Every structure is written in structure tokens, then in C-alpha cells.
Amino acid sequence: MLAAERRDHLLGLLARDGKIVAKEVAAGLGISEDSVRRDLRDLAAEGLCHRVYGGALPVSPAEADYAARASVAPAGKRKVAAAAAALVRPGGTLILDGGTTALAVAGLLPPDLACTVITHSPTIAVALLGHPRAEVLMLGGRIFKHSAVACGAAAVEAAQNVSADLCLLGVTGVHPAAGLTTGDAEEAAMKRALAARAADTYVLASAEKIGTASPYRVLPFDAVTAVITDADPAHPVLEELATNGVPLLPAP
Template identity: 50%
Template sequence: MLTTQRKSLILDILRRDGQVVAKRVAEDFSLSEDTIRRDLREMAAEGLLKRVHGGALPVSPDLPDFSARRAVTSDAKQRLGALAAGMVKAGQLIFLDGGTTTAEIARRLPRDIAFIVATHSPTIAAELEHHPTAEVILTGGRLYKHSMVATGAAAMSAISQLRPDIFFLGVTAAHPVHGLSTGDFEEAAIKRHIARCAVETYVLLTEEKLDLASPCPVLGIGEVSGLIVPEGIAEARLSPYRVLNGAILVA
């Protein structure tokens, strides 16, 4: 078996199982464990996976600061935002997570019906400054500047008073085994809390977030009402997610 073939199969295992155990892969491929470890070291150097004792895990995505993320927009994010905004109905209370993708929802919310938008992100609230029909509730708390969202006990308490019809959740990574995750423990706790308070939770995922795992779990793939993803993602890549959650909306 060629080295490139082995590495491709190792990546397939990583996507499927969420981890690679060097000893098991060596047995399956009828190769020495040293050969597989060398492959894993090379793949880690290429940024394809994260080496751990005995094998490998998915790469944790980098976390650029909010200003850097806000400067980057994409057609995919705009389509995700438009689809999500189209789900909003008159009289609903929706909760918008922080982040650049949910900002695209705020920019595309309907302007001919009245509804309420709750958020723990001052930047999301500012997007709605001139919206003609949206009432805005901004919850307070300790500001996590990286994502520009409120966290901590005060945020938890304020959010507990709300029962959103829909929560549009943002995460940094999604994986069939490791679920939905983000890079900060306190932020992950707030996201889980909002989801528990909401009737429905939909997560918006650009393609580069799929098959990765960040350090702090939020929810399992099957624990949200649905996933909103951009068109053009291969069905083979989406199929492990469909097994866990049949409600995948394509924008």
C-alpha cells in the first residue's frame, strides 16, 4: 500500500470514528505500528490531524479574534443567514448567538413582520439598530471579548427568564463522534444553557467546520433540531451527520 493511500484511509478512519488508534490501524493494514506512527507524525506536521499518545484526534480549529473574523465574509455565510432568517415567523422570540455567521441572520431578518430578537452579543444587537420591526433584548454578563458575547452567572440568570422559539447556535467545529464544540469552556456552557431554554435549536455550519473538534463540547449532533449547511458538500461527507440528525437544511 502506498503512503498516500494509507494517509487517505487514516483520514477516513478519523472522520468516521473521531480518533485513530495506531495499534488498531497497524493491525488492520498488516503493517508495523512504527510505520503508522510515522504516518501520523507526518500528517500532524501537515496540519491534517492532532497527535496524541497512542494515535490521533481531529485538528482543533484556530480561533482568530472577532475583528479578524468579522472582516471575512463569504457567499456561504450569507446563504446560511438568509435561510435561517426565512424561518422566523411573526410574533416569535428568537435567540441569536454571537459570531459572524449569525450576524448574517440579523442582516437578513424580515422587515415586514414583528418579532423579538434576544442575544447575549452586543455586536449582534448593534446589527439591529435600524431594523424597523424587531424588538431587541440584550442580556448582560461578563464579556468574553474573543467572541463578543456575555458569559457567566449573570448571563445565565438573564437567559433563564426567556423561552425562545428558535435558538440559532454558532460553533467552531462539528464532528459525528465529538459533536458540536467551541474553544472556551464558559462560552460552551452558555450555548448549552440557551439551547435548554429554547423550543428549537438550529446550528449553522460552514463546510470548513465539519469533521473537526474544538476543546469544549456544546451539544451532540442529535441534540439539536437541525443543521443548516451550504450547498455543494458531498453527500458522503454529510451522511454520518444524517444518521444522527435527519433535519439537515441546505442553503
């Protein structure tokens, strides 16, 4: 089989099965695992897969830069944001993570809602300026421009000194094997710090993130209250998550 044919075969497996197991592919094609791994390295370099031990997983479209992500699945993000905003109670304290779905949550909060919002996202803080009864606490640190959020040691330390009823957390990938993931190590650490300070943590996961993976794990599924998603309940990944006991909150 030519290299181009192997490439198409691997991409087909990724689309059909949601994963590539190098050992199985090598056996099926009668080639060495080293050849498969080389092919996967090439695909990963092109941003077409996310390499993991023993194979590869689908790459998340949410790893694009902030401006590009704003145009990805806006209707799905709005559905997820609406379901998440409905969880915010008057008088409550909310930790709102950064990202385009979290920004949609901010826009859907009732303008007269009395609450406290803790965020490390300048864009979300600005979006809440028109909410006169919402107290906004901005956590500072080094701005990670890819996601327009503050990260680093100063931001993590600031997060450790707050507490909230609810945390709405963004991720770039939701996969049964890889877990809840994102594309930057410091951002993953910041998300863990935020989630640790809330009584309940809900993950914002529009359909394009389901079944995909990014390099850095944020949290195990048992550390969150539920995953909010607009993906079809019959999606095989959601069925597997449900079978494994992961709570899912539909966003119709």
C-alpha cells in the first residue's frame, strides 16, 4: 500500500472509529508499527490527529485561535450556554471560565441578575459591564492570548483564594479514553484550580468537542458534576460515557 493510501486509510479509521490503534492497523495492513507511527506523526504535524500512546485520537477543532473558534458551531455553543446559564441562581457565586462558549453564557445571563461572577477572562469581565447587579471579580495573571484568559502562577494563586457555588468550565476535548482535555498545560492547571474552588462544576462541551482530544488533561470525569452538551444522545461517545456513569446534561 502506498503512503498516500495508508494516509487515507488512517483518516478513514479515525472518522469511523474515533481512534487509531497502531498495533491493530499494522497487523491489518501487514506493515510494521514503526511505519504506522511515522504516518501518525505526519498526520499530527498537519493537525489531522492527536497522537497518544499506542495510536491516535481525533483532534479538537477548538484548538484553533480565539478568533477562529468564535465562528465554530455558534448555534451549538448557544444551546450549551443557555443550559448552563439556567444553572446560575440569584445571589449565587459563579466561576466562569474563559472561551467562546463561556462568553455566550455571560451574554445570556439576565441583565438584572444579582450574583457574583469570578473570572480570569477579560472578555467575559467586559461582557458583564452591562449587568449592574452582577459583581465581577477579575483574577489576574499572564494573559494567554490564544484563549484570552489569565494563566500562570499568579492566576492560580488568586484562584485558590476564592470559592463559589458553581463553576462553568470550558474544555477543547471530551473523550472516553483521554478524558477532559485542553491544548495548553498552564491553561489546564488554571482550569483545575478554578474547578477545585466550586461546589459544583459543569463542563461546557458543544457537539464538535465530543469524541476529540487535546494534549493536556484537565480533570477526570468523576471530578465534575456533569457535562453539558448539545450532541445527539445517540452519539456513540455519549453512549459510552453514559455507560461509564458520566452524568450528561442535554442542551436541547
